[in-house]
Amino acid sequence: MAFAGKWELETQEGYDAFCKLLGIPADVIEKGRDYKMVTEVTQSGEDFTWTQLYPAGARVSNKFSVGKESDMETIGGKKFKATVAMAGGKLSVSFPNYSHTSEICCGKLVETSTSGSIVLKRTSKKL
Structure with a gap:
């Protein structure tokens, strides 16, 4: 249940390059650069x-079960199927153009998205 809760963005590295x-x-990159994105996670097993929750009221919500294929959606509205894995306390999933991991480190939610040599x-x- 470590992921459950409401999280507010503190820092981000590689934002501009990843968005490009x-x-x-x-203009969307500019609006989002200093936005304190909020992530809400509910977890039951x-x-x-x-x-x-993104700027201008945009919201992306994905429901998934670890190890089972699920319908997912990107912020751009692209729908795809993916299977989220969990290993060593890390959630990982492959989006259409990048891979993404989420983990709890020192009480913080750390999300890393990677596409080639570009890392966000x-x-x-x-909260």
């Missing part, structure tokens, strides 16, 4: 609901 790689427009690392504090 995904083709996000410059291996079943999760993972919701991220976000650290959030629990």
